[in-house]
Amino acid sequence: LLATGQDYHLEPVSGWPQSSLQLGQVSGLALDSDSNLVIFHRGDHHWGTNSFNNQARYQQRSLGPIQQSTILVVDPAKGNILKASGRNMFYLPHGITTDKENNYWVTDVALHQVLKVSNDGRDSTLLALGEAFTPGSDSRHFCQPTDVAVDPETGDIFVSDGYCNARILRFSAGGRYLSEWGAGSSDRRRRVPFQVPHSLVFLPDRREVCVADRENGRIQCFIAETGEFVKEIKKEEFGGEVFAITYSPAGEGLIFAVNGESPYHSAPLRGFVINYSTKDILDTFKPNKKEFKMPHDIVETRDGSVFVGDAGSKSVFKFTTEKSHRSV
Numbered sequence: 001l002l003a004t005g006q007d008y009h010l011e012p013v014s015g016w017p018q019s020s021l022q023l024g025q026v027s028g029l030a031l032d033s034d035s036n037l038v039i040f041h042r043g044d045h046h047w048g049t050n051s052f053n054n055q056a057r058y059q060q061r062s063l064g065p066i067q068q069s070t071i072l073v074v075d076p077a078k079g080n081i082l083k084a085s086g087r088n089m090f091y092l093p094h095g096i097t098t099d100k101e102n103n104y105w106v107t108d109v110a111l112h113q114v115l116k117v118s119n120d121g122r123d124s125t126l127l128a129l130g131e132a133f134t135p136g137s138d139s140r141h142f143c144q145p146t147d148v149a150v151d152p153e154t155g156d157i158f159v160s161d162g163y164c165n166a167r168i169l170r171f172s173a174g175g176r177y178l179s180e181w182g183a184g185s186s187d188r189r190r191r192v193p194f195q196v197p198h199s200l201v202f203l204p205d206r207r208e209v210c211v212a213d214r215e216n217g218r219i220q221c222f223i224a225e226t227g228e229f230v231k232e233i234k235k236e237e238f239g240g241e242v243f244a245i246t247y248s249p250a251g252e253g254l255i256f257a258v259n260g261e262s263p264y265h266s267a268p269l270r271g272f273v274i275n276y277s278t279k280d281i282l283d284t285f286k287p288n289k290k291e292f293k294m295p296h297d298i299v300e301t302r303d304g305s306v307f308v309g310d311a312g313s314k315s316v317f318k319f320t321t322e323k324s325h326r327s328v
Ligand SMILES: O=C(N[C@@H](O)C(=O)O)c1ccccc1
Pocket: 025, 027, 047, 048, 049, 094, 311
């Protein structure tokens, strides 16, 4: 019998980018419709222990918005900057994604907002959800929202909200509130709420939304239409924290994830390639010269390259695949 278990092997690419991108804390990565890499970073702003008071209100408004270009479009092959925008708009960038028209959808944890921004370099805010600098948990306020995912068919957007909320919200492309849901569980009695829904991804072939439930060290997936719980992926190898995920429909579906430092488990920081259907870990990866410090977002390009943005080392790491087919 020829069972080809598709082995995955990601190798770090040294010498990428070819020249320094002068990045601040890298919080988000996305791909645009030309499969260029989009980097969302914090310039000279930092999220530190005194950035917020205990009502989750941002304490450094006096700094003004970041003056550097916070949104960089970069050539995935060499890493040179193709476009730079997002100046004087953001305070603490977090998540970023693009829609079919190549608009940027971003979250800013200091603004507690989700913003749709034009990609024409004019940085027009096409839509703003949430009230600037005002945390809350109704349908018009977020609390440190972390990420956005877009359903390419309907244009619906999904928001992971957030550090100080524990929910996913669904809006129409025009920003009308549609629904929200919390963590799921296969055992209804023991529903453990999300603890920092930190990253989310839309699965176009399955029409599901998967969430990195960071402090619970698990990934949960839901039917996008209804919020109905589908499955959970939780691995000892994560070591207690999952920071970010992305998805490829290739094969039976692949989830790419990065883990985080957990005070309770000492697990090495690395990336994971997981078979969505079987939940098997197919591969793990990490840089070879520098170490991950706080891997914060992850994307995969059409040619199979994987990029990891690191908020701790203020850098982006590139990995490439050598797919090998093993016959048994
Ligand atoms: O998680 C944190 N930050 C990262 O996720 C990030 O920088 O987005 C953080 C939490 C509390 C205080 C300071 C930083």
